[in-house]
Amino acid sequence: MSDINTIVEELVKFREERDWGQFHNPKDLALALSIEASELLEVFLWKTPEQASIEKVKEELADVLSFAFLLADRYDLDIKEIVLTKIKRNAEKYPVSKSKGTAKKYDEL
Amino acid sequence: MSDINTIVEELVKFREERDWGQFHNPKDLALALSIEASELLEVFLWKTPEQASIEKVKEELADVLSFAFLLADRYDLDIKEIVLTKIKRNAEKYPVSKSKGTAKKYDEL
Amino acid sequence: MSDINTIVEELVKFREERDWGQFHNPKDLALALSIEASELLEVFLWKTPEQASIEKVKEELADVLSFAFLLADRYDLDIKEIVLTKIKRNAEKYPVSKSKGTAKKYDEL
């Protein structure tokens, strides 16, 4: 079994044991994901990147990934496929010739 | 190679080709992740969960996952390990006996 | 009429003319507010604080304030009162003697 499938299987097991599937509609999962991403951001608040606690980053990033995986599972999406597809799209939006070394958004290139 | 490693390898290749590593300090990666999570949330704004476009969810979720993977890579974190560790912690914070069928936060249980 | 009342009156007028009150339940207003706060954040992404465009900050901050005011109006909250009350609470959480010159959270003081 792939790493991703192992993770999703554990997440689903955790959810099922607690009967939380009833709360996990996609809209609230997207809320939860956004809230966790914000808690991750808080690890860096008023700090330089170097001052952030790696232990806290680990915990919050794990929460972000958990809800991202649960949302993918809710829609039966193949995580590897959607990310690789998006990389291809982004390669078109951000051709190397125009975007190399600049942080500009595609609509400003 | 695991699925996750394949994805991370592609993300890093995309980044290196564009020489974007210089912008990817962990704090700005956390900002980017939070911004993408918010764009995912926008797919559901003013809508019922069912009205959201799955195509858009796919794209935005892929962006969220991309920055989450890049942040993990930045700190050399093992994604499978940090998520499985967090599931164990959450199992302690949310024992089945107390949390089954309720969406309450651990500090309200 | 106070400045705040003038602003809220204009926001409500804008909403009523478009018959958007039907979408503005408090949960979706909170989503919209969070999404706008994230667009404001994007003005600073991959940048030093000084590199951010003030023109964009103005626009996005105005959007944040608009949804914050509309949410307050939805619950009939007095903006001046809730902020002044919160300042008093924060003064108790963050006594000057302990919090002066440090960015630590109250639970780390």
Next chain:
Amino acid sequence: MSDINTIVEELVKFREERDWGQFHNPKDLALALSIEASELLEVFLWKTPEQASIEKVKEELADVLSFAFLLADRYDLDIKEIVLTKIKRNAEKYPVSKSKGTAKKYDEL
């Protein structure tokens, strides 16, 4: 003095007493604002709009407004002016004839 000026004056006094101006660069203020907006969102997580606690909404909305006002102050922006200007712009983006009764984004109208 206007209501807004009174609020900002109290916020600045609170900040100065704690010598927190040194942390309040605009980028971190935008982070703080986004984090607070997310805490407000959490009041609604896994809930219908009606189930959310008004007391918690009050507190979190006050935090959002506080950082929004502090950010405006940081750039010397006139809150009333920027919101009224944005309403005018939005009126152009969302003409009543096209946007009445629909929650579509301006680029989908």
